[in-house]
Amino acid sequence: MIFINRDKETKKLKETDGLKSREKSQLWRIFKYNKKLKPFRLSRSKFSDFLTCKRCFYLDQVEGLKYLDSIPFTLNNTVDDLCKKEFDYHRAKQTPHPIMEKYKLNAVPFKHKDIEKWQNSRNQGVEYIHPKLNLKLAGGIDDVWQNLNTKELIVVDYKAQSKSKEKKLEGYLEDVYHEGYKLQLDFYKYLFEKNGFEVQKRGYFVVYNATKEKEEFKNKLEFTCDLIPYDTDSSHIEDKIIEMKKLMEGKEIPAINKYCQNCNYINAGSKFL
Numbered sequence: 001m002i003f004i005n006r007d008k009e010t011k012k013l014k015e016t017d018g019l020k021s022r023e024k025s026q027l028w029r030i031f032k033y034n035k036k037l038k039p040f041r042l043s044r045s046k047f048s049d050f051l052t053c054k055r056c057f058y059l060d061q062v063e064g065l066k067y068l069d070s071i072p073f074t075l076n077n078t079v080d081d082l083c084k085k086e087f088d089y090h091r092a093k094q095t096p097h098p099i100m101e102k103y104k105l106n107a108v109p110f111k112h113k114d115i116e117k118w119q120n121s122r123n124q125g126v127e128y129i130h131p132k133l134n135l136k137l138a139g140g141i142d143d144v145w146q147n148l149n150t151k152e153l154i155v156v157d158y159k160a161q162s163k164s165k166e167k168k169l170e171g172y173l174e175d176v177y178h179e180g181y182k183l184q185l186d187f188y189k190y191l192f193e194k195n196g197f198e199v200q201k202r203g204y205f206v207v208y209n210a211t212k213e214k215e216e217f218k219n220k221l222e223f224t225c226d227l228i229p230y231d232t233d234s235s236h237i238e239d240k241i242i243e244m245k246k247l248m249e250g251k252e253i254p255a256i257n258k259y260c261q262n263c264n265y266i267n268a269g270s271k272f273l
Contacts, residue, residue, distance in 0.1 A: 030064035044139035152200035162210035
């Protein structure tokens with residue numbers, strides 16, 4: 001798909017040079033210009049980019065190459081928003097959500113003054129300023145629950161999908177395309193621990209599956225709701241963050257990742273030009 005650049009407010013066509021803005025007020029978004037100004041903010045998704053392709057990560061975060069725009073997943077986002085409202089109802093009353101009762105979890109949605117901030121992935125999220133690396137690490141959570149027996153927090157992520165009844169949960173976490181899901185919960189656990197919270201090892205994915213077995217649509221999607229447990233491991237995060245900062249401070253652009261579609265698209269196109 002080809003994307004045309006438009007002004008975000010007016011929606012009118014806007015020329016682009018393929019780079020992030022070099023206006024003074026926007027330089028904080030590019031590491032090479034920001035590193036002496038204030039802690040550089042890196043989201044969970046950017047950390048994931050680093051692990052996926054170091055070259056693309058470097059060009060984006062250090063050199064300020066502008067990523068192509070992406071189309072928002074509005075249907076998935078709607079499911080997320082409705083889920084949050086449902087869990088917020090039980091958060092306010094400090095009662096267990098039906099999915100917790102179904103899976104016999106003695107837990108409730110965690111009630112905290114910063115919950116809305118933590119769920120704001122675009123501008124805030126759960127934040128931790130690494131004192132040695134001068135990085136502001138952040139991740140917008142879908143939800144966090146509390147184990148009523150141990151008082152530990154439980155990191156949770158909502159997922160929406162539509163698979164046949166037989167395949168909706170089979171091998172869910174073994175799917176190669178779901179590797180990033182596990183990293184999400186590991187990273188959230190790391191952030192909460194760095195903020196002084198006790199976090200239990202077992203986190204959960206709340207999986208909403210739109211059923212395909214209906215004979216008629218009738219303008220309605222019907223979902224099943226299931227929990228997929230995942231034993232989180234935040235022990236590997238710190239070393240990778242140190243490695244990431246070392247890369248950012250280096251002056252050499254990493255080599256092309258032969259498996260990365262972005263790297264090789266840019267490389268192949270430059271040969272024609």
